[in-house]
Amino acid sequence: MRGLVPPDYFIPFAENNGSIVEIGQWVLERACLQARLWAEKGLPLRIAVNLSAVQLRQDRIVDDILDTLKRHNIPAGRLELEVTETSFMTNLSDAVAKLHA
Numbered sequence: 001m002r003g004l005v006p007p008d009y010f011i012p013f014a015e016n017n018g019s020i021v022e023i024g025q026w027v028l029e030r031a032c033l034q035a036r037l038w039a040e041k042g043l044p045l046r047i048a049v050n051l052s053a054v055q056l057r058q059d060r061i062v063d064d065i066l067d068t069l070k071r072h073n074i075p076a077g078r079l080e081l082e083v084t085e086t087s088f089m090t091n092l093s094d095a096v097a098k099l100h101a
Helices: 007-017 020-040 061-071 092-100
Strands: 047-051 079-083
Touching: 007 020, 020 047, 020 061, 061 079, 079 092
Parallel strands: 047 079
Antiparallel strands: none
8 A cells, every 4th residue: 555645646647547537527526516515505615626638638628527517507617627737738729729618
């Protein structure tokens, strides 16, 4: 057993083995679920979720995010997306278009 694994090791590892997309979707799902639970208690808080450059390159990322928000009844304005490792982005215009959507 390794114990805690720091993000600067874990994220590149997950990106390299292809699991970052599935992990990222799980994180988004859990964050939206929690936001919904808070909203139901009268606390409509804004949430922030990190996206890796690998996730941002996925063709379905916008649809996946919007579907998750809709499923949990979270307005898009209450989700903040933080993009990590921007230096690894190969198609900046595509990334900007996806974030705008």
